[in-house]
Amino acid sequence: MLINSFLSHQFKKARRSSIWQKNIALNVLLIFVGLVLLAEAIGLSILLAFSWHEIVSEAEVLSSFFKVSAYYFVGSAAIRFFMQQLPAMEIIHYQTLPIKKKHLIHFILVKGKFNFFVLLSFILFTPFAFKQVAYYEGTTTAWIWLIGMILIDLIINYFILYIKKQMVTNLKTVTIILVFLGLLVAGDILKWYNFSELFARAVSVMNHQPLLWTIPLAVFAAVYLLNYKFLYNRLYIEEIGSQKTDIANGSRFDYLRKFGLLGEVITLDIKLFTRNKRTKSILYLTPLFLAYGLIFYPNDAYSNDSGFMIFIGIFITGFLMLNYLQYAFAYEGSYFDYLITSGIDFQQYVRAKMFLATTVVVLAYFLTIPYLYFGTQILFINTATALFNLGVVIPMALYFATYNKKAMTLSRGSAFNYQGVNATHWLIMLPVFIVPTMIYLPFKWLGNPDGGLFVLGGIGMIALPFRRFISKMIVKNLNEKKYIMAAGFREKN
Amino acid sequence: MIKIQDIQKSYNSTLVLDIKELTIEKGISFGLVGNNGAGKTTLFRLLLDLIRANNGQISINGEDVAKTEAWKQITGSFLDQGFLIDFLSPEEYFSFVGKVRGLSKEDIELYLNELEEFFNGEILGRKKLIRNLSMGNQQKIGIAAAMMGNPEIVVLDEPFNSLDPTTQIRLVKLIRKMQQTQRITFLISSHDLNHITEVCERIVVLHEGRVAQDIVTSADTLDNLKAYFAV
Structure with missing residues (x-):
């Protein structure tokens, strides 16, 4: 009974x-x-x-x-x-x-x-x-x-x-x-x-x-x-569940603040990532994804298929960046109303996000250098994909993030957590992984795989100076979309 | 000076706000009362450019809020928890808001010292994140942040909610003091008729999205309002 x-x-809870x-x-x-x-x-x-x-x-x-x-x-x-x-x-x-x-x-x-x-x-x-x-x-x-x-x-x-x-x-x-x-x-x-x-x-x-x-x-x-x-012995509201009282001790990144508003926004984003359950579980998963190469690189069947290696390279150097940028605004949904009334300069705000994303990709790239052990080819591939991530994927992901208006609760973990995820995210994943492979493959088929890597990395390099221009587009988009975004983020319950 | 002209907002073709004209002079404390659904929060959200109006415009110092941004530098606001960054400690939050408002570290400290009585020792130095504080304390933080950095206009949506009686009385005092010493224009909505008549010089009653009454507060205002709402 x-x-x-x-x-x-x-059942009703799940259903409704x-x-x-x-x-x-x-x-x-x-x-x-x-x-x-x-x-x-x-x-x-x-x-x-x-x-x-x-x-x-x-x-x-x-x-x-x-x-x-x-x-x-x-x-x-x-x-x-x-x-x-x-x-x-x-x-x-x-x-x-x-x-x-x-x-x-x-x-x-x-x-x-x-x-x-x-x-x-x-x-x-x-x-x-x-x-x-x-x-x-x-x-x-x-x-x-x-x-x-x-x-x-x-x-x-x-x-x-x-x-x-x-x-x-x-x-x-x-x-x-x-x-x-x-x-x-x-x-x-x-x-x-x-x-x-x-x-x-x-x-x-x-x-x-x-x-x-x-x-x-x-x-x-x-x-x-x-x-x-x-x-x-613990069936009390205050002891069960995740309502732990966390102690604020986060002045570790305070030195960033001397960079003015840019530093403030970056500090805020770092705190956001380190203090919320959902974002924290992404951070915990990052080393695992960095080690992803260990599965594929030692195996000749994969490592000879350099088209697949491009995919892996984009993934390894871009995992954390993609997770950060795709939801860059949705993560801040719970206080988006404040952000748009505070008079924060959106240009600076977007620049801060790009800056942090760039740091993350560069860091991931440096961490993948030891894969050199499996051959110089892997280093070349990861260099090209990291450049492509920096020049093309970062501005693209941030641009599409303005289309995301689903509220998220950051206090829940991320494994199997699809709250706030929508079709746009699957759509953006496709070009991010397929386009670089498509750029590369024709060169490989023509017998010049290294040329493909040069072109891929080259596109990334050429795109780098245009990021400023795209960030203006993102700001414009943000200004147009902010009502829809804010309304979506408010609908959390 | 805030000017509201022909503003209309509807959701799914139901008109929730329809105000022909309303001008709020600089430096006054302006109260907004009305039952649930009367359009108080909608009006504030339109004023802060958080939602788009179907018609009309609101201007602050002659500038349309939907087309310019300069007004944001002189307007502080706290409507709901959506204005708090809950994974920060109160100190970190004040410091962030202060920096955005262009205050120095010293300015921020000075300001927070002024609010010591209002905080009642429950906000600062407790090594807790905002999300772990009670609703009342979160409310205090939001109000304090809205008034930071000598704004010309402060917008507060139901600021007395979830505050304890002592803090409610202190907030009344604080608002009066700030209004008198700094000539801040306060826009306050409330369900609490006592407090709103205590604080505000002018009170507008909204009913189903329209201005039902526009009163200059006097000794009988409280009784009149009580009579109006006692249906």
Whole structure:
């Protein structure tokens, strides 16, 4: 009864949220992407289940899969740490009603079980259980193993939730967790110890002695209880949720202020980025995207496809800049009314944004120089794409930012947060990535790839002096669009 | 001097504001009262060029607010939370607003010292960001920022809302003092008839977007207004 009305409230909340209703096209796209991913996961799991015995040697079909699943769990723990959140049902509304506290907590916790990651594990392990485990050890063991794997997944699920509630997610804890998980896997690969082997052996022992599965079951119960206790003692509005009181200590960038209004606006933008949840999570993701090249550069199949490398180059040197400029005005939506009545000189204001974006691209470029290790070609490509970003992409992104009139709440994280995103953003992404590749490819096909790089970088260089002109256009656009933008930003509720 | 001429604003073909002519002389305190939906905030937003009028124009010192920008340098305003940069501390916010208004660090400090009583020790030096302060304290910050840098005109939308009684009384005093010593033109809207008659020399009653009454405040004004609204 109670559960039913909770569920129906949650459903209504999701169904009636303005983001959902306003952005039907985007939601359809997201659902489509979600379905494709789901189909891919199902396909992959079936493929693995049916061909695993051909991939690995006959003697260790099961144990090798168990080993791989150890890595899978580590990886999923890492991703969960970034993305997963305790479903924040607004329990505040229910707290004053005569509903038992424990019902509320159990509902929150049980709801936390049904998430994307658990579903993924379920999809990945089920075909293998009934194809391979059942073949070698019988259907009963297959069932037990599958339930066991889900159990382990749930342990990780609740454990991560617990740590995330316990700790303040700041750069330090993120680094510690990532280094720890990284070492866990790296040490295994480098054979310092054999964690995956250990995991695989434990799993197969438990498969033969099903009673031993009570151990993970007990662990699961313990972790669940831990979460329960934690929430039970903290079910107060001021302690739950993200309404932490942050302490203002941000004079680190104050030296920028001596550059007058330009410095003031830049300082303001830096504070905006470092003090809001959504922008902060972009900052945390930036190192990951800078490291994106590590996936592609060492792999000859990719690194010989220099057209693709252009794409990667634009992305690596431009990730943070694009995230900053595309929403440059929307980020400031909550005080846009102030900005347009304050008498701030828009020309200076736009220049400040371009200046900061330029710094960000240059910085990203310098950070990608160590990729020189994978060959000088990559350095050339990244130089050309960085120049293209500076000359062409920066003014373009800022120009299109004036078309963005969707309000954003910066206090929410950014993973899977599509609030304030609209079709323009997808549209601008296309030319940003496709145009440079299109400029480059004809030269490559004519057998002169370096010429293509020169032209690409050259266009960026030639465009640089024109940025002043384009910034005037942006100011003009801003003056025309400010009523629409301000009206959009005001509609946050 | 503020001049409003033939101003009309409609949303989805419903006329929400329709004022033929209204002139606000320099240096007076001008009050705007009216029930919800009467058009008070709409009028202020039009005056500050935050929304576009369908018709007519508003000028400050002879300059159309929608076509020029010089008036922004002499106009301070606080309509709602949309004027606060909530991830800054109050000090940082005042410093930003002050810099935009062209004040030096010393000017800003001097001004904030003057407001010590109004702040009641709840704003400065508390190492908190604006978003973590109560509504009342946020309101104080917005009002203080609007009056910064000797503006000629200050526009406040329901400034008494969410202030505690002591601060309400202090705000009345503060507005009077600033108006007398610096000849600031105050434009204030409020639902609080007591305060508005206390503060304002002239009061305009808006009803469904039109000027219903235009009163020079006198001893009977409060009673008259109460009678008007007691329907």
